[in-house]
Amino acid sequence: MNLGIIGYGNMGRILAQAIEDRKAGDVSLVAVLDVFADSPFGDGAGEPAYFTQIDPFLKTDMAVVVETASQAVLKEHGPRVVGAGKNLIAMSTGAFSDRAFLEKMSDLAVERGCRVMLPSGAIGGLDAILAAGVDQIDEVTLTTTKPPRALAGVDRDLDLATITEPTLLYEGPAGEAVVRFPKNVNVAATLSLAGIGFERTVVRLVADPHATLNTHRIDARGAFGELHLAFTNVPSPDNPKTSYLAALSAIRAVKNLTETFRIGG
Structure with a gap:
């Protein structure tokens, strides 16, 4: 399964490393979207494509996009992702406190036949x-x-x-x-x-x-x-405002998409 990441900060990097280490199931990271002008990746074969604009990013062949950026970024790009018919795993769940945004994303998911998934983040239960x-x-x-x-x-x-x-x-x-x-x-x-x-x-x-x-x-x-x-x-490495468990929940959410036997939920 091909996957893209929006936001290549602390959590995005942890997820990317987990994918490379095969801890997130049978998944390939094929695209990353962020605001930095220079790509954090090398030019070697097998590296994900790096984008600073949403349009070329969405043209990449991928089934799911994971947002690990911010509420503002999710509200800006989330509708475009789902509107393009791609499944979305959203980590900046606070954006959904905006009822209009929640309804818009729900309607788009129904219209495009895809899913919006919210991992458990730093909590369980x-x-x-x-x-x-x-x-x-x-x-x-x-x-x-x-x-x-x-x-x-x-x-x-x-x-x-x-x-x-x-x-x-x-x-x-x-x-x-x-x-x-x-x-x-x-x-x-x-x-x-x-x-x-x-x-x-x-x-x-x-x-x-x-x-x-x-x-x-x-x-x-x-x-x-x-x-x-x-x-x-435990705080996430390099970012004390985020719990490490939140990053792990993103990895687990991706892995869930590749498995046929599920527990809980």
Whole structure:
């Protein structure tokens, strides 16, 4: 199966390396789209083609495109990808908090007969949330705790370097959280889409100077009973704002497309 990547930053590079190491199934990376003028690849045979424009990128023979860039890039290029009849794995799931964008992408996927897939990212348990949603889910809360350095720039009125104890930066609807903190809470968007929506899902974002790793806790209650899950994640190499598990979930999502025997979901 031929695959393309939009965004060749930390996560895109991890995915590309996994494909080269045959950890992502029977997949070939044939194209990469990014904004840098110079290709990060050599000129040797077997290297993926490198593009800075979406039109020639989409002309490449590939069945699936993985977006690992940003919400803005996903909103710009996502409709073009699906409109071209290519399956899309989207990592910047916060973009789907925009209802108009969500509906546009859903309609395009139906029209073009392809799929839009959202990996679990830095959390798990989404299969349980989806199953619980068959009946009634009363409440879902996501508490994300990160070291201050992983939250740099999220609040211009707060000097994170001065924090000496765990500090609640935000508590409220997931829909607002993914807009205010787009580089930190894509998990909130994915959880909201799997469960009770952006307005009813509660997000708590905490900066903890004593924390060395990113943590996510999910608490849910409904007709199924109660669910309590906690994840302590190693930051992604070279990018403390992203959990390594998120990159691994992208690899797993690609591998799932190549397998006939599936567990969960």
